[in-house]
Amino acid sequence: MWRISPLSLKRTIFPIGWSNQRLLRYRKRRMVIGLKENGSLTVKRRKLAEYKEKRIFTMEGQAKGNSHIIHLDKVWKTYLMGEVKVHALRGVSLTISRGDFVAITGSSGSGKSTMMNLVGCLDLPTQGAIFLDHKDISRLDESDLAQIRGRKIGFIFQQFHLIPTLTALENVMLPLEFQDIELSEARKMASSILEKVGLGDRMHHLPGQLSGGQQQRVAIARSLANNPEVILADEPTGNLDSVSGANVLGLLETLWKKEHKTIIMVTHDSSLAKHARRVVQLKDGRIVEEG
Numbered sequence: 052m053w054r055i056s057p058l059s060l061k062r063t064i065f066p067i068g069w070s071n072q073r074l075l076r077y078r079k080r081r082m083v084i085g086l087k088e089n090g091s092l093t094v095k096r097r098k099l100a101e102y103k104e105k106r107i108f109t110m111e112g113q114a115k116g117n118s119h120i121i122h123l124d125k126v127w128k129t130y131l132m133g134e135v136k137v138h139a140l141r142g143v144s145l146t147i148s149r150g151d152f153v154a155i156t157g158s159s160g161s162g163k164s165t166m167m168n169l170v171g172c173l174d175l176p177t178q179g180a181i182f183l184d185h186k187d188i189s190r191l192d193e194s195d196l197a198q199i200r201g202r203k204i205g206f207i208f209q210q211f212h213l214i215p216t217l218t219a220l221e222n223v224m225l226p227l228e229f230q231d232i233e234l235s236e237a238r239k240m241a242s243s244i245l246e247k248v249g250l251g252d253r254m255h256h257l258p259g260q261l262s263g264g265q266q267q268r269v270a271i272a273r274s275l276a277n278n279p280e281v282i283l284a285d286e287p288t289g290n291l292d293s294v295s296g297a298n299v300l301g302l303l304e305t306l307w308k309k310e311h312k313t314i315i316m317v318t319h320d321s322s323l324a325k326h327a328r329r330v331v332q333l334k335d336g337r338i339v340e341e342g
């Protein structure tokens with residue numbers, strides 16, 4: 052048994068277009084998911100043999116054209132803390148071109164993660180509109196958000212959010228299995244992605260047997276499993292030493308240049324931010340500088 056918070060679960064292994072309903076159905080087939088009193092989920096895998104259902108995996112082709120892929124229009128996000136309103140974002144407007152590499156900087160509490168959660172279809176704005184691929188995502192329900200998230204977005208976090216009891220290969224296979232891809236096919240796809248991130252010789256290691264940098268590369272491999280067009284990286288090097296951090300950044304740059312992914316990277320390290328093509332600075336929920 053391992054434990055992971057519901058939000059990080061949604062962000063990582065369940066982002067593949069799964070509504071809550073489907074999650075419950077999945078539970079019957081493959082996993083036992085329980086909600087603990089403290090709000091955390093417990094998940095226990097079933098035997099592989101119990102999992103038989105097969106469906107066709109549709110991988111969307113990369114969208115064409117050079118138009119913008121993300122557009123925020125006067126976006127506000129207000130959290131209610133008891134009686135107190137916290138304005139995490141105060142009317143942010145921002146347009147991100149397809150295939151761009153954007154760094155979001157700003158001090159702690161400036162609203163960076165809030166913005167990533169909104170762009171990543173994990174949360175809804177209080178006011179304003181957000182367009183992903185010209186579709187307004189700011190009024191969708193959770194099931195539609197999950198669909199879009201699963202097709203378009205890959206997440207990378209400071210805490211790698213790997214499942215400690217699964218090997219690197221199994222961690223990367225998980226989102227593919229959630230797409231109902233046949234196991235042998237999922238294994239093939241996951242190993243080729245792991246090769247791509249330079250971990251071909253570490254596939255059968257558990258996260259605990261890997262360095263921080265290697266774990267983050269597994270997390271990147273997992274984020275690539277659904278072939279997302281947009282990669283959202285929230286402080287991806289925050290837990291890494293400078294050499295591993297540079298490796299991870301190099302990998303993101305490769306995905307940007309060679310695979311034409313749109314990359315949005317939150318960092319408060321200006322030496323990392325300057326690798327991006329564009330830098331957007333947030334302060335107290337507002338954009339103060341745009342490069």
Ligand SMILES: Nc1ncnc2c1ncn2[C@@H]1O[C@H](COP(=O)(O)OP(=O)(O)O)[C@@H](O)[C@H]1O
Nearest residue numbers: 130132137139158159160161162163164165166
């Ligand atoms: N779920 C939440 N509930 C209440 N306040 C929140 C929540 N998430 C973020 N905040 C507040 O919103 C502001 C912006 O937070 P965040 O987006 O996490 O900033 P950053 O990622 O730049 O450090 C902070 O004041 C934070 O305390």
Ligand SMILES: [Mg+2]
Nearest residue numbers: 163164165285
């Ligand atoms: Mg943050």
